[in-house]
Amino acid sequence: MNMLEVPLEIFRYKEGEPPHHDTFTVQVPETAHVIDAIDAVWAMHDRSLVFRRACHHSSCGSCSLRVNGVEMLPCITRVKDVWDGRAPLRLDPLRNFPVVSDLVVDLSSFFQRMSAAEMTITCDAESSLPLSVDDFAVSKIPSRAVELPVNLSRFNRFENCIECAICMSACPTMATDEKFFGPAALAAIFRARQKTDSPADVAHLLSLADGEHGVWRCHSAFECTAACPQAVDPAGKIMALRRELITRRFKKR
Amino acid sequence: MATLNYSRIRRTGRWVDVRRRKLGMWAYALNRITGIGLVVYLYLHLGVLSMLAHGQSSWDSFTALARSPFYLALDVILLAIILIHGLNGIRVALTGFDIGVRVQKRLFVILMLIAAAALVVAAAKIFAV
Amino acid sequence: MRSPQVLIVGAGSTGAATAHDLALRGFRVTVIERGEVASGTTGRNHCLLHSGGRYCVTDHESAIECIDENLILRKIMPDLLELNDGLFVAISESDLAFKERFLEGCATCHIPARDIPVKEVLAMEPFLNPGVLAAIQVPDGVFEPFRFCLAFLATARLHGADVRTYSEVIGFVRSTNCVTGVKVQDRRTGKSETIGADLVVNAAGPWAAEIAAKAGVRIPEVPTAGVMVALDCRLNNMVVNRLNKPSDGDIVVPQRATSVIGTTSWVVENPDLISIPPEHVARMIRQGEQLLPEVRNAPMRAKMAVARPLIARPGEDARQVSRTFECFDHASDGVNGFITIAGGKTTTARAMAERVADIVCKKLDVDTPCTTRELPLASYRLFYQ
Numbered sequence: 095m096n097m098l099e100v101p102l103e104i105f106r107y108k109e110g111e112p113p114h115h116d117t118f119t120v121q122v123p124e125t126a127h128v129i130d131a132i133d134a135v136w137a138m139h140d141r142s143l144v145f146r147r148a149c150h151h152s153s154c155g156s157c158s159l160r161v162n163g164v165e166m167l168p169c170i171t172r173v174k175d176v177w178d179g180r181a182p183l184r185l186d187p188l189r190n191f192p193v194v195s196d197l198v199v200d201l202s203s204f205f206q207r208m209s210a211a212e213m214t215i216t217c218d219a220e221s222s223l224p225l226s227v228d229d230f231a232v233s234k235i236p237s238r239a240v241e242l243p244v245n246l247s248r249f250n251r252f253e254n255c256i257e258c259a260i261c262m263s264a265c266p267t268m269a270t271d272e273k274f275f276g277p278a279a280l281a282a283i284f285r286a287r288q289k290t291d292s293p294a295d296v297a298h299l300l301s302l303a304d305g306e307h308g309v310w311r312c313h314s315a316f317e318c319t320a321a322c323p324q325a326v327d328p329a330g331k332i333m334a335l336r337r338e339l340i341t342r343r344f345k346k347r
Numbered sequence: 348m349a350t351l352n353y354s355r356i357r358r359t360g361r362w363v364d365v366r367r368r369k370l371g372m373w374a375y376a377l378n379r380i381t382g383i384g385l386v387v388y389l390y391l392h393l394g395v396l397s398m399l400a401h402g403q404s405s406w407d408s409f410t411a412l413a414r415s416p417f418y419l420a421l422d423v424i425l426l427a428i429i430l431i432h433g434l435n436g437i438r439v440a441l442t443g444f445d446i447g448v449r450v451q452k453r454l455f456v457i458l459m460l461i462a463a464a465a466l467v468v469a470a471a472k473i474f475a476v
Numbered sequence: 477m478r479s480p481q482v483l484i485v486g487a488g489s490t491g492a493a494t495a496h497d498l499a500l501r502g503f504r505v506t507v508i509e510r511g512e513v514a515s516g517t518t519g520r521n522h523c524l525l526h527s528g529g530r531y532c533v534t535d536h537e538s539a540i541e542c543i544d545e546n547l548i549l550r551k552i553m554p555d556l557l558e559l560n561d562g563l564f565v566a567i568s569e570s571d572l573a574f575k576e577r578f579l580e581g582c583a584t585c586h587i588p589a590r591d592i593p594v595k596e597v598l599a600m601e602p603f604l605n606p607g608v609l610a611a612i613q614v615p616d617g618v619f620e621p622f623r624f625c626l627a628f629l630a631t632a633r634l635h636g637a638d639v640r641t642y643s644e645v646i647g648f649v650r651s652t653n654c655v656t657g658v659k660v661q662d663r664r665t666g667k668s669e670t671i672g673a674d675l676v677v678n679a680a681g682p683w684a685a686e687i688a689a690k691a692g693v694r695i696p697e698v699p700t701a702g703v704m705v706a707l708d709c710r711l712n713n714m715v716v717n718r719l720n721k722p723s724d725g726d727i728v729v730p731q732r733a734t735s736v737i738g739t740t741s742w743v744v745e746n747p748d749l750i751s752i753p754p755e756h757v758a759r760m761i762r763q764g765e766q767l768l769p770e771v772r773n774a775p776m777r778a779k780m781a782v783a784r785p786l787i788a789r790p791g792e793d794a795r796q797v798s799r800t801f802e803c804f805d806h807a808s809d810g811v812n813g814f815i816t817i818a819g820g821k822t823t824t825a826r827a828m829a830e831r832v833a834d835i836v837c838k839k840l841d842v843d844t845p846c847t848t849r850e851l852p853l854a855s856y857r858l859f860y861q
Contacts, residue, residue: 095754109665123751127778137749144642144663146512148519150780151706153731154622156512170778195642195664198512205860214555215623219713223603224770226709227733231775238602240713243561243613245590249713251558252620252732266375313378314439316371316451324733329371330448337445 096124100131100173101182104143107193116140117182128168128176129157132185132197144196152323155258159197160186165260165321188263204259207275210302211282217289219249227254227325253285254324261318261328273307277318277328280309284331287338300342303335310336370452374435381432388425416474423470430462479504480840483658483673485645485687488518489621489822491679492628493829493848495637500851501833501844505637506671507629508660510644513859514625517681518822520782522704522738524715524729525549525557525617526823529564529589530722532581533574538800539585545824546615552826553853556623558731562616562715563597566609567766571719575610578719582614589614603711603768616715618731621822626856628825634854648676648691654812655691674840677832678816682747682783688816693809695816699747699783703756704738708775711735711768718767725763734777737764747783756781785818801828803835815839 100120107113120134129147136143147157150169157169161176162184177183191199219225222239226232242249261277262268268276275283280303287299303309312332319329398405412418438454441447447454479502484491487509499505509515528542550557566572575591582589590613597611598604604611629639642663649657649670657672680687685697710730718726729736737760744750757779764771787802801820806812815835820828830846837844 123754125754133749137746142663142666146515148512148514148622149620150520150782151704151734151736151778153523153620153734154514154519156515156622169780198642198664202860205857209855209857209861216555216558219560223713224709224711224774225733228708228775228777231708231777234773235709235711235770240602241596241599243592243600243714245613246561249560251560251710251713251730254733256732266372313375314371314442314451315375317369317375320369320371330445333442333445333448336443340444 097121098124098126098173098177100177102131102135103182103184104132104135104197105186105193106143106196108142108195113193115184122173124174126173128161128166128171128173128183128185131173131183132168144194144198146198153252153256155256158188158258158260158263160184160188160263165189165263167258167260167323170323188259190263190265190268191259199259201259204262204276204278205257207279208257208282211279211286212299213253213255213282213286214289215253215255216250217253217285219251221249225251227323255282255285255326256324258323260321260323261326264317264321266315266317267311267313271307271311274311275302275305275307277312277332278326280312280335281326281328281331284335287335300335300339304339309339370455374438374455377431378435378439381428381435384425384428385432388428419473422473423466426469426473427462427466430465431459434458434462480674480842481506481672482675482677482836482840483508483671484677484679485509485658486516486679486681486683487513487625487629487639487641488516488679488681489514489625489628489825490518490681490817490820490828490832491677492518492625492632493825494677494679494817494832495632495639496628496635496853497826497829497833497846497848498836499632499635499637500847501837501842503836503840503842505632506673507632507637507639508643508645508658508671509639509641510663512641513629513639514622516683517782517784518621518625520704520780521621521822522727522729522736523618523620523731524727524823525619526821527562527614527616528585528587529562529578529582529612529614529616530717530727532585532587533577534721536581536585539581539587541800541824541827542821543585543587543615545827546617548826548849549619549823550617552848552851553619553624553627556619556627556853556856558618559615560617560714560730562614562717563592563601563604564612564614564717564719565597565604565767566611566719567605567607569609572609574720575612578612582612587614601712601714601716603770604716605767605769610719612719613714616717618715618729619822620731623856624822624825626859627853630856630859631851631854633859639859645687645690648814650691650811653810655814674813675836676814677836678814681785684785684816684818688804688806688814691806691811691814693804693806693811693814693816695804695818696788697818698786698788699744700741700786701744701747701750701781701783702739702741703752703760703779703781704736705757705760705764705776706734706736706778706780707771708777709733709735711770711774716767718763725760726767728764728767728771735764735768735771735774737761737771741784744783750781750783752779752781787818800824803832805835805839 148154526542528539531539647659682699685695804816806814
């Protein structure tokens with residue numbers, strides 16, 4: 095197994111001290127993911143490094159950060175895919191949220207908005223396999239139809255969105271308007287709206303989207319959709335909400 | 348607990364940072380910059396038109412200036428700004444109503460190619476004056 | 477009179493469920509976790525909500541506990557589960573020979589099991605090995621361990637618990653032969669403080685021995701790691717298990733848009749940094765291919781490894797509460813006010829917490845029953861608000 099000697103420049107911040115970047119060099123296997131390099135820094139070099147992670151397979155959404163300025167999940171990003179072999183890998187926390195320490199940001203405002211969107215994280219599943227968030231992954235595997243087992247009324251699965259807040263960090267409107275609901279929360283409103291029939295719930299969700307800091311604040315940068323590791327397409331969902339809001343305005347006349 | 352609002356660029360300037368960003372973000376930043384450019388131009392234009400109120404000689408000296416190569420170059424830049432903002436604006440308007448969202452990148456490229464072509468033709472005509 | 481203060485070290489499934497139970501019983505609870513919630517063993521688990529089928533032949537007690545808890549979790553966290561059932565499939569003759577005992581085991585352990593004709597199962601799971609010889613459907617499910625822990629902790633917080641993440645226990649406060657508190661360093665600021673407690677519960681998983689050592693106590697813990705491979709696509713709707721005695725790489729757990737093949741087992745020196753052996757990854761792919769041949773064409777999305785907190789010599793020092801986990805009361809080591817919990821699986825975390833909370837009640841002379849079987853958990857999102 096070949097090893098890589100990877101230099102990392104990691105953002106550091108502890109209360110009362112000025113923020114700065116620390117440089118470390120770690121040895122990781124060539125098949126390592128970025129999270130393995132961060133683990134190596136903490137385990138072998140600096141125990142004071144604070145960072146988030148839990149599942150290591152893009153289901154919890156907790157490890158999100160920026161590598162060389164671009165938002166991604168280090169648990170599914172291989173070192174070889176982001177490292178040019180020479181310059182240090184620069185790790186920074188997400189943008190648009192207050193930094194708690196090092197690579198950890200305060201996501202309370204994010205989760206407040208996700209709660210307000212009231213999207214349940216499970217939904218009805220597709221009736222064909224394979225499923226993937228990566229087009230390329232499934233392009234080689236022909237899809238097959240699936241039959242439900244007799245005792246199940248439906249298949250279900252978790253929503254694509256893992257609440258990693260990458261889209262919130264990438265969004266330029268989030269950078270300029272603190273109260274903007276944000277792509278993840280607006281996409282969640284769209285999903286919640288799709289999953290309910292109750293007119294009262296629909297009206298409530300649409301009024302949230304229609305609000306002062308809702309869908310109309312989006313300026314079509316589409317950065318959220320580009321950065322999302324789970325193919326949620328928040329920009330598309332924001333536009334779909336707009337379409338519905340406009341259609342309803344016309345119908346009322 | 349105390350947190351840090353960390354940004355290397357002040358909050359209002361953060362949208363300008365297009366380093367390592369995707370096409371949609373470039374379109375957004377371009378639209379904003381050209382928009383500011385158009386607002387600035389509007390004031391300039393009104394200022395120029397106000398010269399009409401100052402009589403024939405004032406206007407004549409302006410039109411002489413307006414034929415200088417430097418000024419014609421500014422005109423081409425202005426045209427570029429109008430084309431970029433206007434054509435991208437069509438894309439923003441369409442996608443904003445959930446039309447063509449899936450092809451927004453292609454749309455941007457095509458519209459900017461049209462803008463470039465129109466600009467080349469127009470620039471040739473402007474400098475032929 | 478103020479209610480007793482319990483301090484729990486570790487916010488994995490053990491710590492989270494125990495904090496929840498104790499908070500509901502009126503204890504003042506503080507959870508100290510050095511990383512993010514579930515950043516240790518629990519976070520990287522296989523996400524399988526056991527039906528108990530895996531143990532129904534070899535370990536009846538575990539199997540029954542699994543199916544009982546499976547049904548309880550469906551009630552208390554219904555929106556946090558993928559409930560598509562699971563299959564135990566026979567690929568080889570040896571698997572087929574196991575079927576009889578498996579069905580008997582399910583019946584004995586009251587695990588609903590349905591023997592499915594091969595044609596039907598291939599329609600239900602089109603990517604299953606077409607050479608499948610038999611299949612049995614059981615009520616397996618899938619959860620996310622991170623949100624699982626968040627939900628327990630959010631509920632605990634609503635009942636007054638204080639959860640401190642990024643805080644590390646750096647020492648114990650002792651008075652003669654009793655632990656009266658811990659010294660904690662807030663890793664976000666570097667500052668330390670002392671927190672008093674009537675009882676400290678060590679739920680630090682594979683780091684429990686390290687924590688216990690700080691109190692001068694030895695635990696015969698053997699951190700045992702396992703590798704899992706997550707594919708870039710989901711090839712099965714239902715959990716697919718090999719119909720045989722438990723072995724490496726015999727389960728493929730689907731979740732969201734991935735299928736996760738696991739797992740292996742080897743002892744590790746340092747649970748802080750585990751190097752994933754490439755042979756283990758290759759073995760997972762090979763085993764997975766036997767169940768779902770298309771695994772060989774599916775790109776890999778991620779691989780994870782973490783240490784399980786296994787105990788070397790069960791029974792000697794430990795008070796064995798059940799076959800599934802152990803509780804060490806260090807009073808017998810001369811250190812009062814300090815207990816360690818080891819073992820267990822996330823599926824049965826609530827049951828484990830119930831028994832630990834009963835022990836805590838007895839030690840602190842409190843008589844409040846458990847209410848965690850019925851109470852639906854609060855939204856996991858509330859943890860961060």
